Amino acid sequence: MIAHIAVAKSLVTLNIAQSICVALGLSANLLVAFSKIQTGELNVGDFVSLNAYILSMYIPLGFLGTFWRFIRQSMVDVELIFELLGVNEQTVNVTDQVGKRFEKGEIEFRNVSFSYDRPDVPEEERKMIIENLSFTVPAGKTVALVGSTGSGKSTIMRLLYRFYEISEGQILIDGEDITKMHINDLRQNIAIVPQDCVLFNDTIRYNIAYGGVNDEAMKALINDPSKEEALEESIIPAAKRA
Numbered sequence: 673m674i675a676h677i678a679v680a681k682s683l684v685t686l687n688i689a690q691s692i693c694v695a696l697g698l699s700a701n702l703l704v705a706f707s708k709i710q711t712g713e714l715n716v717g718d719f720v721s722l723n724a725y726i727l728s729m730y731i732p733l734g735f736l737g738t739f740w741r742f743i744r745q746s747m748v749d750v751e752l753i754f755e756l757l758g759v760n761e762q763t764v765n766v767t768d769q770v771g772k773r774f775e776k777g778e779i780e781f782r783n784v785s786f787s788y789d790r791p792d793v794p795e796e797e798r799k800m801i802i803e804n805l806s807f808t809v810p811a812g813k814t815v816a817l818v819g820s821t822g823s824g825k826s827t828i829m830r831l832l833y834r835f836y837e838i839s840e841g842q843i844l845i846d847g848e849d850i851t852k853m854h855i856n857d858l859r860q861n862i863a864i865v866p867q868d869c870v871l872f873n874d875t876i877r878y879n880i881a882y883g884g885v886n887d888e889a890m891k892a893l894i895n896d897p898s899k900e901e902a903l904e905e906s907i908i909p910a911a912k913r914a
Contacts, residue, residue, distance in 0.1 A: 686740055694730045701726050774846050774861050776811035779832070784841035786824075786831060801827050805841075833859055860886070880907045880914075 705722060708714035714722075784805045787798040802824045809815045817825045830836055831843060834855055843850050850858055871879050881903055884890035893903040 682744070683741060697726055697730065698723075776846050777861075778811040778846055779809040780842075780844040780847075781805050781807050781828070782842045782844060784831070784843060785839045786827065786836065787839055788836075800839075802831075811846075829864065833862065833864075877904055877907060880911055883910070 701722060705714060705719040709716065709719060784802055785800060786802040787793075787800050789798040805824075805828075807815075817828060819825055827836075831838055832850070834850060837851075845853075845858075845861075872882065877900075878894070881890060881894050884907075885894070890903075890906065893899045893906060
C-alpha cells in the first residue's frame, strides 16, 4: 500500500509539472510572438506555425506520465522476480528408490496441516488453508472432495503431487510417506484430468500417445510415421480404459 501511494504521488507531481511547463511555454510563446507581430518581424502565419511547433513538441511529453508508470511497475516486477529467485527450494527430493511403483494405491492424509505463508512468517500470523486433516482413500474406490472456493480442494491435490511441503502431518501412499519417495516416481504414478482439457492441434491418436512420451518405445513409435499402425495398437487399450 505504501508503494502504491508513493507511485501515485510521483505521477501526480509529474503531471502537475508537465502542465506548468506547457502553460509557461505557451504563454511565453504568445507574449514573444505578440511583440514580434507589433514590430512587423512576424506575421500571423508565423505565429500559428510557431505555436504548432511548440504543441508538437509538448504532445510527446504527455505520454511521459504513462511511460513513467510502466517503468515504475516494471522495476517493481523485477524486484519481485529477483526475490522469487532468491527463495530456496523447499521440496527436497530423495535420490534412492528410483523406479518404485504403487501396488494398490491407497492414499492417506494423516493429521495434515498446510499454509501458503512462508516459513519465516510467525506461526500465530499464518493463515492455515488445511488444518489437522485426516482421511483415507481406499484402493480402487472413488472419493469426492466437496467444498466452497478456497476451502482447499485444489491444495490437497497439490500436496499429493508434492508441489508444496506440508507444515505438519503425513501423506502416505500404500503406507509409505511420500516425502521418502523420489518425486518423479511419485508423479509418474498419478494422473490428473483437469477441468479444462488442453489438446494438441493434432490427431486423437497423437494426443493419447503423448501420455507415454517418457517411454522410449512409445516415443520411437510417435516419431516414426511408418509405425502408425503399431502406435494405434499400443494406445487402443489406454483409450478403452479411459
